[in-house]
Amino acid sequence: MVLLSLEMLLKHQQHLQRQRHAIAYRMKKLAAKQVELTKKTNAVKEKISKKYEDMKRVLDEDLRITLTHLDTEHAATTKFVEERIEDCYHLTQELDQELSNSGSDFTHLMGGIKISNYVFFLHLPQNAVTEKRISETLKLTDPDLIQMDDFKSEQLLSLTINLLLFIRSQVPVTKKLLQSYAADVVLDADTAHPKLIISPKGNSATYTDTWQDVPETPSRFDTTLNVISQQGFSEGRNYWEVEVKGKTYWELGLTHPSIPRKGREEDSWLGRGKESWCVEHFNGDYTAWHGGVQHELPLLAGKQFTRIGVYCSFPGGLVCFLGADTMTPLHCFCAGTFTNTLHQALCPGHENEGTNWNPLKICDVSRSAPIL
Template sequence: MASSSILLSEEQFLCSICLDVFTEPVTTSCGHNFCMVCITKYWDSKDLYQCPLCKEKFYRQPVFRVNTTFREVVENYRKMRDRSKHESPATPGKVPCDVCTGTKRKALKSCLVCQTSYCETHLEPHQIAPPLKRHKLIDPVENLEDRMCKKHDRLLELFCRTDQTCVCQFCTEGDHKTHDTVPIEEECGERKAQLGKTEAELQEIIQERLKKVKDIKLSVDLSKRYAEREIAESVQVFTALVRSVEKSQVELLKVIEEKQKAVERKAEGLIKDLEQEITELKRRSTDLKQLSQTEDHLQLLQSFLSLVCTPQPTKDWSEISVHSDLCVGTVRRAVSQMEEALSKEMEKLPEVKLQRIQQYAVDVTLDPDTAHPKLILSEDGKQVRRGNTPQNLPPNSKRFDGHRFVLGKNGFSSGRFYYEVTVKGKTRWNLGVARESTDRKGKIKMRTEDGLWTVSWIYENVYKAGTSPPVLLSLREKPQNVGLFVDYEEGLVSFYDVEARSHIYSFTGCTFTEKLFPFFGPSDNDDGQNSAPLIISPVNHTH
């Protein structure tokens, strides 16, 4: 804070003799002020005329005239002091008046020249006194000394752009003489414009972050709905499995019971036959025993031929058995049928199916000989994007020249194959397979009858399958990574959303007689909106 000599404090309005506010103030030739009555009485009591403050001597009594301007200031101060008694004190967080003694009142303005903050009462001299009215007033602030140059004790009124610091007028005549300096107000104007621009950028970033929060919440909501759908599908599949197992169990038990009953019926028949044979044999044994004990020689000889020499009809029971392993075979067949049913039901779960078909992953590389001149391929042959100008390429019968398409290098004429393509960042794309004889010149219609099995993202949420007529697809979310599976013998071409582990579309019942090649179309740039490349990505089997 500046020294009290430059402050318009209450002490400056007090007469040093009566110690009260000046009444009819007069000024001595040495520059000190006193009440006219007070200085007159003071000199009347002395033999020597001298100033009570600085002790300067006068050889005769000066003739005083009332300082009318200062009197007006004093009178205004007296009024302000009386009014200030009714003003409220400064509350925490408000800048206090530097002039108030005792209870500090709230400052209304701060003077950059006086380096003092004034309440409404003490500010009045700055509003009526001509010298004070030229002072620069600002809204009340604390630490006014920070606005003064530490080196020259002058107000910091300029800004040095060279050193990026505030300076006073004297600084521009010394260390900052050759520097680029401007008034603080001018620099503040530019800084405010910069702040406005920065604030606008921050608002843009905030909006981006809010959008990202919204996107994340939407993703969570989609994930939740997807999880609910997966749970429902899983419950449905496993319920069907449980029913299939229960049905198989009932059927198996029924078969086993029926076979057991058949065995029991067979055993009963065999036992009945055996018992009849045993009864007959026992009867014959009795006859033989009786015959051996007879004394009638003629009867013995006559009966001997019929009982001993004539053989009795009996079965060969050595190979006859009721033991069977038919039940074991039935169980094995039932288990085999259940395994097959389980496999079929599990195939209905897209995530399980996708995981199984990923084992047929192949390494796909783009064929530059087939690429349209406006397509740009990466050196490793794994990425393709649309260029702005056609490249000067040699003529090639294999090259597409009407649409921006490219094929994979290797074709497939049997078996199964699978690969994945990253489409993140794009707004349109075409993916699928093409037969070797597909026309590559001029305008091409992506239809199955023309040898193309494709799925395309047209715009926004519109996707279509290249059938005739095309089939519009409804997808829950935009795929970021598309998986493509082909079963040549089965005549199947399927598309999957790898991240969502969901099925997009399948061409079924196709008849393939030629090699099939992976097909890629990055589509137009759309003024840079669709400049991201299609990327053949490695298959992650641990999804």
């Protein structure tokens, strides 16, 4: 009997040892995966950084070429003006000399002839400078005849403005990409808590103190102010935005359809169970939730956003939240692999002492204003 017990104990120890080796090997594989993920992320960051450097070089070179053209034209025009100034200067020198000579002649003549002969002096011809040359010089040096090619300059400026507008329409590139994953989100009124008013189009949820006369269904939340989307998704990538302007309390995120709908358990709150992920805003503070674990976001305290974006990648197992106004990252969860269909979910919150009556509105992502 003792030998049997020892044999069983030995087998148990061997089993535990094998399990330990398996767990240790798994830890080694996970560490290798971590290194692989870091390398891949750094490689992508490096490639993107190089492309931005290339764009900067292209823009810097184009700026250099454009300014050089303007400088070349300006130099030619300036040189022409300087030459005309020089012409006028030389002419004034000659006139000064002529005036000086004329003054000497006048003094000499006045000393050697009678006043009666003064008329003869007035009709003496000019020896060095003629009226014709003065007239031609004044004509050729008229400032109004020297013009810049303003039309070409305006065209250059216009093309530069158009380039800037195009770049602004394409950045942030993250927003441009996420817009391509835009989802049509329609809220399911049959899941909404009775104190929520869902718009006829299913694109907004508003809290009311009045308990709505709505059918009692198994899918309806009865203790939390939640509502989820009609359609779920189980592949690809999905992005949606919610307008939170003027609100002091809200929650929004994603959930599996298995989230509890009834009773007083906190699991029915968004992010409190393993079925859902959310970001919560309350009186200026932001918190991310999943599986009942609270993630404080102190760096966001006091910040106000007009829109909140939620991005989900089934291939990457990611749920990411961001301030869509400026594409500011709020928090990102990695689920590894999603086990079921996901639905968009939101909670507009209670009235919060009269400060939170505004609805949560689903946004048309394709009409998002460009970030300047």
